[in-house]
Amino acid sequence: MRIISYNVNGVRSAISKGFIEWLQQANPDVICLQEIKAMEEQVPTLDFELAGYPYHYWFPATKKGYSGVAIISKIEPKNIVFGTGISHMDFEGRNLRVDFEDISVMSLYLPSGTNIERLDHKFMYMDDFQNYISDLKKEIPNLVICGDYNICHEAIDIHDPIRNKKVSGFLPEERAWLNSFLENGFIDSFRFLNKEPHNYTWWSQRAPGARANNKGWRIDYCLVSEPLKDKIKRAVILPEAKHSDHCPILVEIE
Numbered sequence: 001m002r003i004i005s006y007n008v009n010g011v012r013s014a015i016s017k018g019f020i021e022w023l024q025q026a027n028p029d030v031i032c033l034q035e036i037k038a039m040e041e042q043v044p045t046l047d048f049e050l051a052g053y054p055y056h057y058w059f060p061a062t063k064k065g066y067s068g069v070a071i072i073s074k075i076e077p078k079n080i081v082f083g084t085g086i087s088h089m090d091f092e093g094r095n096l097r098v099d100f101e102d103i104s105v106m107s108l109y110l111p112s113g114t115n116i117e118r119l120d121h122k123f124m125y126m127d128d129f130q131n132y133i134s135d136l137k138k139e140i141p142n143l144v145i146c147g148d149y150n151i152c153h154e155a156i157d158i159h160d161p162i163r164n165k166k167v168s169g170f171l172p173e174e175r176a177w178l179n180s181f182l183e184n185g186f187i188d189s190f191r192f193l194n195k196e197p198h199n200y201t202w203w204s205q206r207a208p209g210a211r212a213n214n215k216g217w218r219i220d221y222c223l224v225s226e227p228l229k230d231k232i233k234r235a236v237i238l239p240e241a242k243h244s245d246h247c248p249i250l251v252e253i254e
Contacts, residue, residue, distance in 0.1 A: 001029050002027070004030070004238075005034070005107070005250075006031060006033055006249075009035050009246060010036070010038070010244075011070070015047070019243045022241055023053070023072075030073045032071050033071070034068075036093075039060050052074060054076075057072075057082075059082045059095070062091045067093050069093055070107065071096055071105065078099055080097070081096070081099070086132065088128075092111070094108065094111070095108055104142065106147070108146065110122070110148065110149045112168065113168030113171075122168070123173070130180070142227055143225040144228070145222075145223045146222045146249075148246065150169055151170075152169060152170045153182075157217065158217050185225055186226065187223065189221075189222045189224045189232050190218075190222070198214060200218050200237075203245060232251065
């Protein structure tokens with residue numbers, strides 16, 4: 001199964017920049033989107049169907065033009081789960097899961113900590129999400145959680161670890177949480193196969209020339225549960241796709 005994750009920073013904006021044509025060329029079986037910023041009725045879903053993706057599921061935030069996740073698939077899932085059942089998580093449209101016969105795929109958009117209030121919310125979300133996944137893994141051991149985690153795990157994952165050590169996204173507490181999450185039964189598929197530095201998935205639009213100079217952060221992950229470890233065949237970042245301030249990431253599971 002070829003799975004892509006992509007924070008599109010507004011799916012309608014991405015479509016206007018050739019996203020659907022790119023999707024056909026990239027040819028994943030499943031693509032997880034984050035930050036769709038649209039209701040389903042605002043999206044030209046027929047265009048996805050005509051592109052070969054008849055199964056598409058949308059979980060927008062209650063607040064229009066904000067957050068939201070989606071999963072678009074060539075393969076019909078046997079089950080679709082919108083949200084987590086945790087109210088403070090679900091009204092922002094941050095979790096969507098599709099279950100296939102042998103594997104389940106989740107699209108996740110973890111909050112950013114742009115200020116003290118949002119940082120507190122982020123930590124609450126992280127704790128509740130960890131508990132949710134710990135329970136879910138007992139029921140569904142073959143799980144791939146794709147998305148924007150808004151956390152750089154290690155110094156290798158950020159262009160300037162020294163200056164950013166007190167910035168949300170690279171705080172010691174956030175990094176420790178991601179480390180704990182991985183130790184609780186997940187594999188960072190990209191780092192599992194790629195040890196090289198200077199591989200990023202997001203570049204700030206506030207910093208002039210950040211993307212051109214590759215001054216980025218790796219905050220998007222395809223985390224694969226331990227039982228699938230030996231089935232990870234490929235994991236890459238796709239920086240040539242430029243429909244967003246993020247770029248897509250890909251994992252192939254046998």
